[in-house]
Amino acid sequence: MKRTNGKVDHITASVIHGALENIAVEMGYKLMRMSYSSIIRESEDFGAALVDSEGRGLAESAQSTPLQSGPIPGYVRGALRALADRDETVNPGDVIMHNDAYAGASHGPDVAFIVPVFHEDELIAFATTTAHHLDIGALTPGSCGIVDAIDAYAEGLQFKAIKVYDAGKKVAPVWHLLRDNIRVSNLVVGDMEAQIAAARFGAEQLANLIERYGQPTFDAACAAVMDYSERLMRQAIAALPDGSYRATTYIDGYLDDPEPARRELPIMVTITIAGDQMTVDLTGTAAQVSDRPINMPLEGTVDIAIWLTVRSVLLDTAIHGHIPVNDGLVRPIHIVVPERCLANPEFPAPTIARFCPGNQLADTVMKALAQVAPTRVSAGVGNLRVIAFSGLQNSEHWVHMEIFEGSYGGRYGKDGMDAVDTLYANTRNNPIEDIESHLPLRVRRYELRENAYGAGEWRGGLGSIREFEYLSDGAAAVEGEGHKFPPWGFDGGKDGQVAGLQLVRIDGSRQDLPSKVPHTALKAGDRFICVGPAGGGYGDPFKRNPELVLDDVVDGVISPESAMRDFGVVISKDLVLDQSATAVLRDSRAS
Amino acid sequence: MDVGGTFTDFVVTNTESRETGVHKVPTTPDDPSQGVITGLKEMCEHFDINAGDVHHILHGTTIATNAVLEYDGARTGLITTEGYRDILHIGRHQRPQHYSIMQDIPWQDRPLVRRAQRLTVPERMVPPNGEVLVPLDENAVRVASRQLKSDGVDSIAVCFLFSYLNPMHEERAREIIEAEHPDCFVTTSASVSPQFREFERFTTAAMNAFIGPKVRTYVNELESTLAAQGFCSAELHLMSSNGGVATAQMVAERPVITLLSGPTAGVMGGKLSGELLDRQNLITFDVGGTSADIGLIVNGTYSEASARDTWIGGYPVMAPTIDINTIGAGGGSIAYIDGGGAFRVGPESAGAHPGPAAYGHGGDRPTVTDAHLVLGRLLQGNFLGGEMNLDLAAAIGVIDGLARQLQLDREEAAEGIITVVNANMANAIRSRTVQKGHDPREFSLVAFGGAGPLHGVEVARILGIPEVIIPPYPGITSAVGLLTTDLKYDAIRTEFQTSVQINSDRLSNDFNRMQAELASQFEKGGLNEHDVTYTRSGDLRYIGQGYELRVPFADGPLDETILAEVFQAFETIHIREYGHVFEQSPIEIVNIRLTGSRRMAKIKLRPGEAKPGATLSAFEERPCFFRVDDSLQALDTPLYQREQLATGHRVTGPVIIVQKDTTIAVPPGASATADASNNLLIDTGV
Numbered sequence A: 001m002k003r004t005n006g007k008v009d010h011i012t013a014s015v016i017h018g019a020l021e022n023i024a025v026e027m028g029y030k031l032m033r034m035s036y037s038s039i040i041r042e043s044e045d046f047g048a049a050l051v052d053s054e055g056r057g058l059a060e061s062a063q064s065t066p067l068q069s070g071p072i073p074g075y076v077r078g079a080l081r082a083l084a085d086r087d088e089t090v091n092p093g094d095v096i097m098h099n100d101a102y103a104g105a106s107h108g109p110d111v112a113f114i115v116p117v118f119h120e121d122e123l124i125a126f127a128t129t130t131a132h133h134l135d136i137g138a139l140t141p142g143s144c145g146i147v148d149a150i151d152a153y154a155e156g157l158q159f160k161a162i163k164v165y166d167a168g169k170k171v172a173p174v175w176h177l178l179r180d181n182i183r184v185s186n187l188v189v190g191d192m193e194a195q196i197a198a199a200r201f202g203a204e205q206l207a208n209l210i211e212r213y214g215q216p217t218f219d220a221a222c223a224a225v226m227d228y229s230e231r232l233m234r235q236a237i238a239a240l241p242d243g244s245y246r247a248t249t250y251i252d253g254y255l256d257d258p259e260p261a262r263r264e265l266p267i268m269v270t271i272t273i274a275g276d277q278m279t280v281d282l283t284g285t286a287a288q289v290s291d292r293p294i295n296m297p298l299e300g301t302v303d304i305a306i307w308l309t310v311r312s313v314l315l316d317t318a319i320h321g322h323i324p325v326n327d328g329l330v331r332p333i334h335i336v337v338p339e340r341c342l343a344n345p346e347f348p349a350p351t352i353a354r355f356c357p358g359n360q361l362a363d364t365v366m367k368a369l370a371q372v373a374p375t376r377v378s379a380g381v382g383n384l385r386v387i388a389f390s391g392l393q394n395s396e397h398w399v400h401m402e403i404f405e406g407s408y409g410g411r412y413g414k415d416g417m418d419a420v421d422t423l424y425a426n427t428r429n430n431p432i433e434d435i436e437s438h439l440p441l442r443v444r445r446y447e448l449r450e451n452a453y454g455a456g457e458w459r460g461g462l463g464s465i466r467e468f469e470y471l472s473d474g475a476a477a478v479e480g481e482g483h484k485f486p487p488w489g490f491d492g493g494k495d496g497q498v499a500g501l502q503l504v505r506i507d508g509s510r511q512d513l514p515s516k517v518p519h520t521a522l523k524a525g526d527r528f529i530c531v532g533p534a535g536g537g538y539g540d541p542f543k544r545n546p547e548l549v550l551d552d553v554v555d556g557v558i559s560p561e562s563a564m565r566d567f568g569v570v571i572s573k574d575l576v577l578d579q580s581a582t583a584v585l586r587d588s589r590a591s
Numbered sequence B: 001m002d003v004g005g006t007f008t009d010f011v012v013t014n015t016e017s018r019e020t021g022v023h024k025v026p027t028t029p030d031d032p033s034q035g036v037i038t039g040l041k042e043m044c045e046h047f048d049i050n051a052g053d054v055h056h057i058l059h060g061t062t063i064a065t066n067a068v069l070e071y072d073g074a075r076t077g078l079i080t081t082e083g084y085r086d087i088l089h090i091g092r093h094q095r096p097q098h099y100s101i102m103q104d105i106p107w108q109d110r111p112l113v114r115r116a117q118r119l120t121v122p123e124r125m126v127p128p129n130g131e132v133l134v135p136l137d138e139n140a141v142r143v144a145s146r147q148l149k150s151d152g153v154d155s156i157a158v159c160f161l162f163s164y165l166n167p168m169h170e171e172r173a174r175e176i177i178e179a180e181h182p183d184c185f186v187t188t189s190a191s192v193s194p195q196f197r198e199f200e201r202f203t204t205a206a207m208n209a210f211i212g213p214k215v216r217t218y219v220n221e222l223e224s225t226l227a228a229q230g231f232c233s234a235e236l237h238l239m240s241s242n243g244g245v246a247t248a249q250m251v252a253e254r255p256v257i258t259l260l261s262g263p264t265a266g267v268m269g270g271k272l273s274g275e276l277l278d279r280q281n282l283i284t285f286d287v288g289g290t291s292a293d294i295g296l297i298v299n300g301t302y303s304e305a306s307a308r309d310t311w312i313g314g315y316p317v318m319a320p321t322i323d324i325n326t327i328g329a330g331g332g333s334i335a336y337i338d339g340g341g342a343f344r345v346g347p348e349s350a351g352a353h354p355g356p357a358a359y360g361h362g363g364d365r366p367t368v369t370d371a372h373l374v375l376g377r378l379l380q381g382n383f384l385g386g387e388m389n390l391d392l393a394a395a396i397g398v399i400d401g402l403a404r405q406l407q408l409d410r411e412e413a414a415e416g417i418i419t420v421v422n423a424n425m426a427n428a429i430r431s432r433t434v435q436k437g438h439d440p441r442e443f444s445l446v447a448f449g450g451a452g453p454l455h456g457v458e459v460a461r462i463l464g465i466p467e468v469i470i471p472p473y474p475g476i477t478s479a480v481g482l483l484t485t486d487l488k489y490d491a492i493r494t495e496f497q498t499s500v501q502i503n504s505d506r507l508s509n510d511f512n513r514m515q516a517e518l519a520s521q522f523e524k525g526g527l528n529e530h531d532v533t534y535t536r537s538g539d540l541r542y543i544g545q546g547y548e549l550r551v552p553f554a555d556g557p558l559d560e561t562i563l564a565e566v567f568q569a570f571e572t573i574h575i576r577e578y579g580h581v582f583e584q585s586p587i588e589i590v591n592i593r594l595t596g597s598r599r600m601a602k603i604k605l606r607p608g609e610a611k612p613g614a615t616l617s618a619f620e621e622r623p624c625f626f627r628v629d630d631s632l633q634a635l636d637t638p639l640y641q642r643e644q645l646a647t648g649h650r651v652t653g654p655v656i657i658v659q660k661d662t663t664i665a666v667p668p669g670a671s672a673t674a675d676a677s678n679n680l681l682i683d684t685g686v
Helices: A010-034 A072-085 A172-181 A185-213 A215-238 A298-314 A355-369 A432-438 A546-554 A560-567 A579-590 B032-047 B063-069 B138-150 B168-180 B198-228 B248-253 B261-276 B368-374 B392-406 B410-434 B452-463 B474-482 B504-524 B560-578
Strands: A046-052 A057-060 A095-098 A110-119 A122-132 A162-166 A243-253 A263-274 A277-281 A333-336 A385-393 A396-404 A441-448 A464-470 A474-480 A500-504 A510-512 A516-522 A527-531 B007-013 B020-026 B056-059 B076-081 B118-121 B124-126 B131-134 B155-159 B185-188 B235-239 B245-247 B282-287 B292-298 B324-327 B333-337 B343-349 B444-448 B467-470 B487-498 B532-542 B549-553 B587-598 B620-628 B631-641 B650-652 B655-659 B662-666 B671-674 B680-683
Touching: A010 A046, A010 A057, A010 A122, A010 A185, A010 A215, A010 B343, A010 B410, A010 B560, A046 A072, A046 A185, A057 A072, A057 A215, A072 A095, A072 A110, A072 A122, A072 A298, A095 A185, A110 A185, A122 A185, A122 A215, A162 A172, A162 A185, A172 A185, A185 A215, A185 B560, A215 A277, A215 A298, A243 A355, A263 A355, A277 A298, A298 A333, A298 A355, A355 A385, A355 A474, A385 A464, A385 A527, A396 A464, A432 A441, A546 A560, B007 B032, B007 B474, B020 B032, B020 B474, B032 B198, B063 B198, B063 B261, B076 B138, B076 B198, B118 B138, B138 B168, B155 B168, B155 B198, B168 B185, B185 B198, B198 B235, B198 B248, B235 B248, B235 B261, B245 B248, B245 B487, B248 B504, B261 B282, B261 B292, B261 B324, B261 B444, B261 B474, B282 B410, B282 B452, B292 B410, B324 B410, B333 B368, B333 B392, B333 B410, B343 B410, B368 B392, B368 B410, B392 B410, B410 B452, B410 B620, B410 B631, B444 B452, B444 B474, B452 B467, B452 B662, B474 B662, B487 B504, B504 B532, B504 B587, B532 B560, B549 B560, B560 B587, B650 B655, B662 B671, B662 B680
Parallel strands: A277 A333, B056 B235, B076 B118, B076 B155, B155 B185, B282 B444, B444 B467, B631 B655
Antiparallel strands: A046 A057, A046 A122, A095 A110, A095 A162, A110 A122, A243 A263, A263 A277, A385 A396, A385 A474, A441 A464, A464 A527, A474 A516, A500 A510, A500 A527, B007 B020, B124 B131, B235 B245, B282 B292, B292 B324, B333 B343, B467 B680, B487 B587, B532 B549, B532 B587, B620 B631, B650 B671, B655 B662, B671 B680
């Protein structure tokens, strides 16, 4: 059926747009508050968004993490393709479960629940939630640190557009299958129910909105808001000089692997600006690693990483205010990736541990943009690590996933952000008082890392040190990046510092671990010391305002010796700045 | 007396004769107490009141709030558990904005305590009961106190992990600091907010420390000035964010409890209007120049914000706070076409200076106020009680500029501004009601603040709300609200008890202990504990969830029946708020709460009088623009003064009603009736 094209005035468009965002926010609110596992409700690793019948994003929830909401339109398109291939139709009352990393999903543990919205018997839109689930039935407990999965089948259950409600009726066998094949299934199934309740709420609100304005006006308003975001992005791109800008960074891969093809893998980004369009070409990036899960789904991870950085730099919220996130925003950005590349793998290459490589890609995009928008970027960003803590208590699993923060590089006129989640991830840590009250774990330390920084006129952000001790026997698995290559310095700034991870056993032995560790058994009393990366410096450190260097020394984040060596600033033992000695020292280096 | 951004408002009431008078003076931002004292003196003269006859002085102040927003507080130190020096700095490791490289992080860029003054001492407690793992190193506390003293610190927050389970170490550290540094303002995290989540609790304590000395000085000086002015028998109470008031002494110790007192008083004032009309479900809608504050009253009581939802100046605060949603939409909100060609209104506001173009102070961008003036809904000569003449030509000028960009008529453009700002306000209200599982159609909207009564009916109609209530003094509803409060203190304790394994003795004991704590607070204020009523509640969630729902607990011993009722009530609230219930999942009691309140004398207005046979005649009739049957029309609209409407008078829209501090728009299809309660009741016609 052909839909009529409506027209919409500015005022109605603004009103409908406000209502769309409101609905997405409400969905996120309900999901976050209802959900069980800390990865969703504390880390906020979930998404909520509205998508039109063609799979174009209309609005996303403000609280959700970019790597969750961003892929939702892709999930919907992928699920629709899968249904069409099987000649299945979408009906009122359906709820569709999807997590196919080769059909829009970000990776297997991020499961979408898609609820269609009908108006006068016609499919108009979808309300969809995604969330990172604690376990999805992979080879080892948890859904992080499955770094030794050899293919997509080893990563856990694959849902390719599975109806869990069919025309309103619960499809019981699917739910039995879920309960029987997923660890900590009470939590996981509870979270799935929460996702469905939130998506249904959004669908109902959206149906009311369409009812109120009529489908032609609604469609026209959606088209208007997408066009609007597209215009903003085109204007921002057009303001940059035409040309090609290339950058390369490296991920660790498997640092302890005998196979060189799995170690030290390049990510190469070439950005070409031509008028109001941008092409992001990943040619030169490493080939896929066919039997290790650090490959990145092109749709769902790679695209999100690229869009995230481009919009954070060109349409920075702190400068441009709130910009509606929808399909229009990404129309001017073309992505080119060779096949069977780390960023465009071929099924069944595994992808479950794509989190940190994808964030490194986001950082590499910034490194390329730095050449053309130097005052709007940060220097190299410190990447993240995730540890899946687990164990058995009374034959029941417990699983806890904790994301370990990175830090930002220095920025034009500002130091980098310290100890935060970075780029496409923006989750939250779990309160120590919550962890220790509910899990056999103790957090023994949580502080800034001292005397490790990317020197610059604007210093890179500081890393953190966090220490976890097991109070009963258990296990851990680790996926992360940034143990080998420090965040890049920019415009005369020095590189930052690499991250590290130590395992201290109860017997006192110490072991430096690489950034990826498959499931490893641990004893009560064993502990991890997780040392976070420090962001790269921005600009010549010898031009840093000496007062700021003094502040850092007074605050105990750098030593007086480092101040002299790295910044050319002379500070006495009793913490007084010696202006004249500083001037002499700085001049001597200049000449 | 309520200190606002522009004016300090006064309401005086004689609770026996029910005589009530109002007064207004300009706020003196540099020293708000000046305006307060001037206004009090003027008011006493005007109403012929003897200062010595005043029994209660209730005060709404923004002194604490402004200290946070302007980042102008004490030089503050922190003493915390060794190994956790930077909890305040790392926070929840989340960036405030997803899509921004150049953003600031408030707790890193504007630290309440800089790192040099964040010192650690050996000590550590562990759950479940606050067992001591590492004893407190008292000497280390002594050394840290001395160092902070020599650094010039005059306020210290003591923040230890798990202190909410066992405050012993924090209390001992407080004693040591007070001995070492007697002039220092000392705050412990468990005394300010004894609940789990260390970043939020430590931040709340650090904020209390940061604003403490300033608030203490303000309160002490105000008390002594009042005494010097002859208010010798008056008790001074200050509005706190929990909907009650606190003694001056309590506020001087715990200023964080006043951080949201301004909008809270407004909700209380709106609640009074609803009570007088016997309305149980109210949405309070307080619209000023830059923002609209939305409060919710269900079954006669306001709800409290969840501990995780209160932020001020970008910092989280865990202090009992009534649930108020503030959005950037008000009379000064600026309308514009942005770079992408979208039409927006707010959140940027022209503020008081330069203000809307119509103020004639150089504002050159179209605002909501300009739009009302162009549409004829505001009178040039009746703004702020005639103290300001609005400049129609200037308003027309800026609206015409926007109209050209939008390719609309002047009035269509002006109405577009109102439409968009009303939609924004309605969205915010829809969030607060639908989000909590309430149907807005079952509510009355109480519209006040300078601009609320202009928007009330149209916003109500968007939401299907049948009735709008305009209080007697819409511009000073907050000051009226102060006169409706009780003295109210809260206690809280984290339990982490589950429905499958519950220790009801421990729960009962904890409730008793909390009651003893509150009783001693009331007694400190010189009050008899017997006049206090206590209300129990708890924060519950399914085990594993991270957000709690507030559930009432019955009085008496907590036997199985009562607990079963509590868990049942939790599920009912869960399904109402989220539309879902997790069958047979165990439930966790995270916190228990006790509120003590002691009744205070309250404002009682004299009932309005009917004037039988009096005819009502408009003092003016003029064309105003309203939308009828989808077209914008200039309708002949009668204008009345609010005082003209005696009890029982009813007028049918279109009508404009003016009064000293606001203008009320009654559009076609709506009708307004003056009620004996002094409220104006508008039937919105939906």
